[in-house]
Amino acid sequence: MGGRSRSIHxxxxxxxxxxxxxxxxxxxxxxxSGFAPRRERQWRCxxxxxxxxxxxxxxxxxxxxxxxxxxxxxxxKGETSSEAEATLAAVVRVRAKAVQGARSAASLGMRREGSGxxxxxxxxxxxxxxxxxxxxxxxxxxxxxxxxxxVAGYDHASGFGLLKLLAPLAAKPLPLGDADALAEREAAMxxxxxxxxxxxxxxxxxxxxxxxxxEYQLDSAIFTYPAVTEWSGAALINVRGELVGIGSxxxxxxxxxxxxxxxxxxxxVSLLQPILEDLxxxxxRAGPVRPWLGLxxxxxxxxLFVTRVSPDGPADRAGLKSGDIVVAVGGEDVSSLAELYAKxxxxxxxxxxxxxxxxxxxxxxxxxxxxxxxxxYFRQKATY
Numbered sequence: 261m262g263g264r265s266r267s268i269h270x271x272x273x274x275x276x277x278x279x280x281x282x283x284x285x286x287x288x289x290x291x292x293s294g295f296a297p298r299r300e301r302q303w304r305c306x307x308x309x310x311x312x313x314x315x316x317x318x319x320x321x322x323x324x325x326x327x328x329x330x331x332x333x334x335x336x337k338g339e340t341s342s343e344a345e346a347t348l349a350a351v352v353r354v355r356a357k358a359v360q361g362a363r364s365a366a367s368l369g370m371r372r373e374g375s376g377x378x379x380x381x382x383x384x385x386x387x388x389x390x391x392x393x394x395x396x397x398x399x400x401x402x403x404x405x406x407x408x409x410x411v412a413g414y415d416h417a418s419g420f421g422l423l424k425l426l427a428p429l430a431a432k433p434l435p436l437g438d439a440d441a442l443a444e445r446e447a448a449m450x451x452x453x454x455x456x457x458x459x460x461x462x463x464x465x466x467x468x469x470x471x472x473x474x475e476y477q478l479d480s481a482i483f484t485y486p487a488v489t490e491w492s493g494a495a496l497i498n499v500r501g502e503l504v505g506i507g508s509x510x511x512x513x514x515x516x517x518x519x520x521x522x523x524x525x526x527x528x529v530s531l532l533q534p535i536l537e538d539l540x541x542x543x544x545r546a547g548p549v550r551p552w553l554g555l556x557x558x559x560x561x562x563x564l565f566v567t568r569v570s571p572d573g574p575a576d577r578a579g580l581k582s583g584d585i586v587v588a589v590g591g592e593d594v595s596s597l598a599e600l601y602a603k604x605x606x607x608x609x610x611x612x613x614x615x616x617x618x619x620x621x622x623x624x625x626x627x628x629x630x631x632x633x634x635x636x637y638f639r640q641k642a643t644y
Contacts, residue, residue, distance in 0.1 A: 343501070345402075350378040350434035350503075351495050353400040353453035354386050354409075354423070359639050362393035363570070374492030375453040376423060377503055378433045383540065385532060386493040387508050388414055388421035393638050401429045402455050413539025416634045417550060418531040419476065419508060422539045434495065437502025439528035442482060443467065448504065450484065450524070452494040460488050462496070462524070465515040470525060471597035473556045473567060475604070475634075478527065483514040485523040496526045503529055544635070548609040551631030557586060562595045566618075573637060578629040580618060587624065588617035610634075 354376040358365050368389055376386035376399065384399055391397060397409040412424035442448065444464055452458045462484040470481035482496065482505045489510070496505030505526030514523025535545040554573025557564050566584040569576040588594060589603035607614050610633040618625050 346432060347434065347497065347501050348451060348455055348459070349402045349431040351402070351451045351453055351458075352376050352378060352384060352429070352431075354384070354390055354493055355398045355400070356391045356394040357396045358393045359395040361639055363638055364389070364393050368392070372492075375451075375490070375495065375507070376493050377495045377506065378429065378431055379436060379503065379532075379536070380433055380540070382425045382428065383412060383433075384409065384423040384425065385503075385506060385529075386421050386423060387506050387527065388416070388419050390493055391421045391423065397423060399423065399425060399429070400453070401431055402453075403430060405429065411543075413543045414635070415532075415535055415539065415545050416552075417545065418478075418535070419527050420506065420532050420535075420539075422536070434497070434503045435501075436529050436533055437498045437500060437504045439482070439504040439530040440480070442498060442504050442528070447499065448484065449497045450488050450491075450494050450507070451497060452488065452490040452507070454490070458490060460486070462486065462488070465521065465523060468516065469598060471559075471601070473558050473597070475552060475555060475601060477598060477601050478531075480528060482526040482528055483511065483516075483523055484526060485514045485521055487514070487522040487524055491524045494524075494526075505529060506532075549633045549635075550605050551607060551610045551612050551614060552634035552637070553604065553614060553629050553631055554637065555580065555586075555629075557597060557600065559595070559597050564594060564597070564600055570637065574629050574632055578627050580616075580627060580629070581620075583620075585619040586616055587619055590615050591617070604631075607631075 352375065354374050356372045358368070358370045358372070362370065372390045374386065374390045376384040379385045391411050392414065394411055397411070398406050399409045400406040407425055407427040407429060409423040409425050411421060413422040442464055444467055446464045448462055448464060450460045450462045464482060465485045466483040467480050468483070470478040484496065487510060488494065488507075491507035491510055494507035495503055496507065498504045505528050507524055508527050509525040510522070511525050512520060512522055515521035538544065538546045553575045554570030555566060555575040556568045558567050564586040566580055566582055566586065568582050569580050586594060586600060589600065590607065592603055594600045594603060604614055610631055612631055614629045614631050616627050616629060618627050
């Protein structure tokens, strides 16, 4: 996905990726770039057995094209190449077409394309915004075979989508690793669909909370450098060949505030593991559903500006509009997105009234928004 030379924030109406920073300069952060954050010299790959494993994986994933002729003569290289090919085979292409009248089409388009990862026999995990309101889905394996799929489950809180393959693929699922153990300065690999040419070495430059303007919060997002341009649904693979993250965003501040560092945000699979069985069995996570207002907000100098509202969503119906400033929730002041979301979600489950204090022009107003289940807002095909 390319873009203009300046950052563009696309607001998708889902709770999964309504904001994507698209910057052509981020593409320069790939292999061969002359740009590097100041902390790059302190990054480490791994030690001991992990380093050996990383070297083997990189040999297979990043240089397999070069060693293919030698593999026939060198059994060790052939084994490494085979291992790498098996890992890559779990990464598939996901193509989706949205239903007619999809509310997400204005931001995401009617046709979406990215990657996904086979995580169970017959099930592919991807980033949810690729398949929200999907009418039809095709999954293509590395061997070129394409099979239909349906949405098995969707989790707005984490942003994960789970697809059910309607025909088998000749690939083995990629094991899920311990994403919580993935620390800053560690090396990993990013693999999007495309086989040998779609694999890059990346470094984890930050593990920190992330607040999206679309009522979305991650407590420990994974930020990597350098940036890859095919990030949507890409696999982040650790030195043991395990899946630890799914690609979500292209960002300009991967290393944190203070220095430009184009990179990517990955959603850790530690958020998928506890709900995977729920998604397979019932299409969504078990338990109470978070209240959703359909509010898009940006923090600027301690103020929370409404950038837009979902058309005919709860906030829209309550009278909020672009340019408003959210001052408080339930009488408690808020000055960051994390505070705003925490106070909204603490009110109760979807359907609860959320009292907001809002500055509209020169007038301070008390506005009560009747929240809903976010999933009810979107025109999902009845497949789960």
